[in-house]
Amino acid sequence: MDALSPRQIEGEGTAEREWQAAEWLAQAPVAAMDELLPAQTRLVVVSPHPDDEVLGCGGLIHDALAAGRRVLVITLTEGERAYPDDPYWQPERLARARRRELRQAIDLLGAPGESLVHLALGDGQLAQRQERIVRALQGLCEPGDVVFSTWSRDGHPDHEAAAAATAEVAAALSLVHYEYPIWGWHWAQPDAEPSGPHIRRYLLGPACRERKAAALRCFATQTGAASPAVATPVLPPSVLARFYRPFEVFLRV
Numbered sequence: 001m002d003a004l005s006p007r008q009i010e011g012e013g014t015a016e017r018e019w020q021a022a023e024w025l026a027q028a029p030v031a032a033m034d035e036l037l038p039a040q041t042r043l044v045v046v047s048p049h050p051d052d053e054v055l056g057c058g059g060l061i062h063d064a065l066a067a068g069r070r071v072l073v074i075t076l077t078e079g080e081r082a083y084p085d086d087p088y089w090q091p092e093r094l095a096r097a098r099r100r101e102l103r104q105a106i107d108l109l110g111a112p113g114e115s116l117v118h119l120a121l122g123d124g125q126l127a128q129r130q131e132r133i134v135r136a137l138q139g140l141c142e143p144g145d146v147v148f149s150t151w152s153r154d155g156h157p158d159h160e161a162a163a164a165a166t167a168e169v170a171a172a173l174s175l176v177h178y179e180y181p182i183w184g185w186h187w188a189q190p191d192a193e194p195s196g197p198h199i200r201r202y203l204l205g206p207a208c209r210e211r212k213a214a215a216l217r218c219f220a221t222q223t224g225a226a227s228p229a230v231a232t233p234v235l236p237p238s239v240l241a242r243f244y245r246p247f248e249v250f251l252r253v
Helices: 016-020 052-066 091-109 130-140 157-173 206-217 237-243
Strands: 043-047 071-075 116-118 146-150 176-180 198-203 247-252
Touching: 016 237, 043 052, 043 157, 052 071, 052 091, 052 146, 052 198, 052 206, 052 237, 052 247, 071 130, 091 116, 091 206, 130 157, 146 157, 157 176, 206 237
Parallel strands: 043 071, 043 146, 071 116, 146 176
Antiparallel strands: 176 247, 198 247
């Protein structure tokens, strides 16, 4: 599967019903939390924009916290340029709103305030700021952490930049590194199983799924629930459907 440009991830994309019919996805090995996060390890989630961390691994974050594990969520940008042509949701106002939304979502998942770090490195500019991302992550990660980032072939330059920087830091510090697809579910074809990474499904219990769904509803600016609503939200129902599954998918690097 070849990564696409941001312009190519517009539209309806691959429907969730097509993913539900993909045998390789349904049969991917299941990983328990202790396999993903061995005892005494800290979960570190690197997210290019507020909402990616909850979309991709909100269930794992919830369960890790419920089990008493330490969690650190690192958001690289404020996602402030999601709607550059909207006269109301201009970058400064949108940045404030998205910070609030993420804090509310993380609260619902059970994280204390110190579990969230905002780096504000510039929405849409991460590919040009790799060295800054690497330095920041090196200062935040600890030996023994298990780090999760967006997929290196996700089809969005910020997502791929986040993955590249995380991979560099993980290699330098000998950290276990997993990736979670976001826009890959949009453009990829279900009959083409990703090659290379080791795929694992993490199963979400009913209570975990409900809490993740509640956390996703916090992102009103992205789902079209904010007032005033944007004409074309980033996370319409067709996109959100991919993240209401009873499992999350992680690719071990």
